[in-house]
Amino acid sequence: MPESSARSVPLGAVERELLRQMRELQGPDERPVQRTRMANLVIYCTSQERAARLNAEIPDVVNVHPARVLLLVADADSPGTELEATALVRPLRLGSHGFSFSEQVTLTAGRSAVHHLPFAVRALLIGDLPTNLWWAAPVPPPFAGPILYELAEHAQQIVYDSSGWPDPARGVAATAGWLEQIERGGGPGHWRVASDVNWQRLKYWRRMLVQSLEGAEGRGLFESAAEIRVEHGPGAVVQAWMLMSWLTGQLGWKVQTGRVEPGVEMVWRFHGPSGEPLLRIHRRDEGLEDIQRIRIACRIDQRDSALDLFVQDGQRLALRVEGVEEALRTMTTPLQSPAELVGRQLSDRERDPVFRASMSVAQIMARSLLECFNGAAV
Amino acid sequence: MPDDFQNTYSLEPDVSKSLLPQSCQLVIFGAAGDLSWRKLLPAVYNLNIDGVLPTHFAVVGFGLPAEGHLSGDPDDYIRQRAKDGISRFSRQPLDESHWADFARALFFVPGSFNDARAYAQLKAKMEAVDQQFGIPGSRVYYLAVPPTLVGTCVEHLKAAGLIADPQQVRSFTRVIVEKPIGRDLDSARDIMRVVGACFAESQTYRIDHYLGKETVQNLLVLRFANSIFEPLWNQKYIDHVQITVAEEEGLAQYDPKTGEMIATRAGYYEGVGALRDMVQNHMLQVLCLVAMEPPWSLKPDVVRDAKVGVLNCLRRMTPAEVEKHVVRAQYIEGDIQGKRVPGYRKEVRESFEVMKKPLPPESVHSTTETFVALKLFIDNWRWAGVPFYLRTGKRMPKRASEVAIQFKDVPQVLFGSPTDVPLEPVVLSLRVQPEEGLAMRIASKLPGPKVRIYPVKMEFNYSSSFGGTSPEAYERLILDVMAGDATLFMRRDGVEAAWQFVMPILDHWEQMHVRDLPEYQCGTWGPVEADRIIVPDGRRWRTL
DSSP: OOOOOEEEEEGGGGHHHHHHHHHHTTTTOOHHHHHHHBBEEEEESSOHHHHHHHHHHHHHHHHHSSSEEEEEEEETTOOHHHHHHEEEEEEEETTTTTEEEEEEEEEETTTTTGHHHHHHHHHHOOOTTEEEEESSSSGGGSOOOHHHHHHHGSSSSSEOOTOSSSSSSHHHHHHHHHHHHHTTTTTTTTTEEEEEEEHHHHHHHHHHHHHHHSGGGGTTHHHHHOOEEEEETTTTHHHHHHHHHHHHHHHHHHEEEEETTTTTTEEEEEEBBOOOOEEEEOOOOOSOSEEEEEEEEETTEEEEEEEEEEEEEEEEEEEETTTTTOOOEEEEEOOOOOOHHHHHHOOOEEEEEEHHHHHHHHHHHHHHHHHHHHTOOO | HHHHHHTTTTTSSTTTTOOOSSSEEEEEEETHHHHIIEEEHHHHHHHHHTSOOSSSSEEEEEEETTTSSOSSSSHHHHHHHHHHHOOOHHHSSSOOHHHHHHOOOOOOOOOOOOHHHHHHHHHHHHHHHHHHHHHHHHHHEEESSSSHHHHHHHHHHHHTOOOOOOSSSSOEEEEEOOOOOSSSHHOOOOOOOHHHHSSSGGGGGEEEEGGSHHHHHHHHHHHEEETTGGGSTTTTTTEEEEEEEESSOOOOEEETOOEEEEOOOOOHHHHHHIIIIIIIIIHHHHHHHHHHOSSSSSSSSHHHHHHHHHHHHHHHOOOHHHHHEEEEEEEEEEEEEEEOOOOHHHHHHHHHHHOOOOOOOOGGTTOOSEEEEEEEBOOOOTTTTEEEEEEEEOOOOEEEEEEEEEEEEOOOOOSSSTTTTOOOOOOEEEEEEEEEEEEEEEEEEOSSSSEEEEEEEEEHHHHHHHOOOOOOOOHHHHHHHHHHTTTSBBHHHHHHHHHHHHHHHHHOOOOOOOHHOOOTTTTOOOGGGGGGGGGGGGGOOOOO
């Protein structure tokens, strides 16, 4: 069954239009119209280009977690003073039994109409369903200003993606404090969590690292690790940073100093249990927008060696212990699109204490860089 | 009568066929007013389209024209006004063929309600219409007028000999009295006394249009026709009840193209406020249906006895409790449907300009509340200790009314729920408007190896399940009056009991002499002050 065409309607006629499109898609079938909505999903972006990409991703999001989608496009390039609303119904297949409908309302606001958006959202949310705000603007949430807080008024979860942040150090430094603030800001009796999609991308890396450290090859590594070098593709610096803040936190390392060579490498010196290991996060100019390799230089069985973790064929993570002749150990990493990651995040509403702890470490790492650069972009 | 309408026509199945609307004239007092324009005339038009009106039927409007004077033919005037209202507000679109049939039975007598000569003209017109349409002299007088004019109208009707003896068999006279009945308990008693001196109780229908809505009627069916609910319907299992009536509209309506004010309720609403306009009648009536004991039959007086039983158990508030449990507020400039809209005080000033009336001194800095929230208790065995939170306001984000029953939490021991994401309680919500239906939120396990709990909502929607659009409440209620069924109308003792509950609040407010009320922006769910009556209890206002 094809989806209906998005249709422009007055704001007050959105609900009627959604029902009309559902009936039209259902055709002469006399069964009750069945719509599936597990949540409200408010998406905020700031350009038509981003909105077009989101429009392509939304069907995958609602396939994972059916939701009423309110896509808000704050189009700074448009001088419009009024909100424009379009309504769109998509068929949603339910196993082999039949189909249901999901619904999307797109609200486009020119730069003089952005202040209307929170009001319009209040009118379109469905009660008794969890509300999620997907912050899809390029600016990190701590720097978003009042619009984020107004849109988050009824949200139980704020989902954002730190991948590609333009000023990573400042973004990371601000986010740890912001997490604390936004999660406490729900008011009495109202809980709220914030989730970074980037953290989900680290799931398999973290699993691989834990298994490596717990396995035979990991013994003695804590004490002897002299340097960790992480290589990442364009736009993945925060991802690498978060993984390392988690790892160094787990290892009990304390940040001493940091320095940065913009666009190339970030380096920190830590105080570890038995030395002062280095961490290098190095940017590759090409390749996947993900972490590509982690090399942990250390001593194993009294010899200089290293754990080498890398992406193999884009579908699995591999582990090799340098200087040891044995088969590669691998872990399959199912490909997950950003839409799938967001879809899964919508149902995962529990606060992740490991993420919080890692962000606290990341914040200390960021401050050491910012101090070094005296506030300049790093 | 179409089968589908007849099936939903009466609460009591065995009387559905005997209670048919009888031939009569519907005489609307204030026919050129706002209520008639927006609700009554479109309702009668829809009844005409649905083919449920009696064969011998006509509508006669009475009162002063909305513009204050009339230059042309009165019947043409009311037909034009009706057509305008129908084209804007009717449930079914204006259809020229139906319109012609409807319009030929629509008349108007211009005149002042306190002018005896006007009643003589009305009498002459009604007799002529009787002749023309073969109506046996039966009348339904719909008093769509402010409470202060009700007494004047009925006394003139009596003086003009326009009220038939209730024992008369051949024809009947009935009167519909609009809410609010009075401004306070004393004036309500005055009105009911005056009306009672002219009409018998059996002839009097005190209307509350909320009771004509399908979901409200469905409350009785839901509670008493489903075995799973009634055993849980008490203080053992219910944590609290929230009743919300949110209006998107403000005091005035504006032309979406020109932005000019096209209608205003300032003449009625200013000085009345949300407590009198909504709580004293609609919300307490709905509360009664939620909280009443099972009636032993669906006969009108049995149901009304059960409702009055609830009102008599409402805990009266002391001044200190009014301070603690009641919050009132007024809207200020904000945003509705993507448009900037003015605050209440500005609308009041502009409304009086549009009405070409002087602004009353007390309205210069009006303290009329457009929002009220309160916590109340019903002191009986069933509801001991269960708070009922009521909230109503104008210029809220959307038009939405619902009753939400929130059940008590399960002991949070089994599923190790983290304290920052508690299990969400089971909620049964009955949506009265805009889309009538009901929903139940329950907890469910998310698929996957871990036990993770997620709230899911099961929804039933009248229009998508049964198709078509439900008749408007006024349609149903006007038909009921023509049929002589008073089940959904308020009885005199019920009105008094509701006022008795509200009076301590009004009295305290009057003594407070506040200069300014808490404020809330148009397009929000009310003032932050409303949280103070619910948040300290560990609960929250619902998002609709």
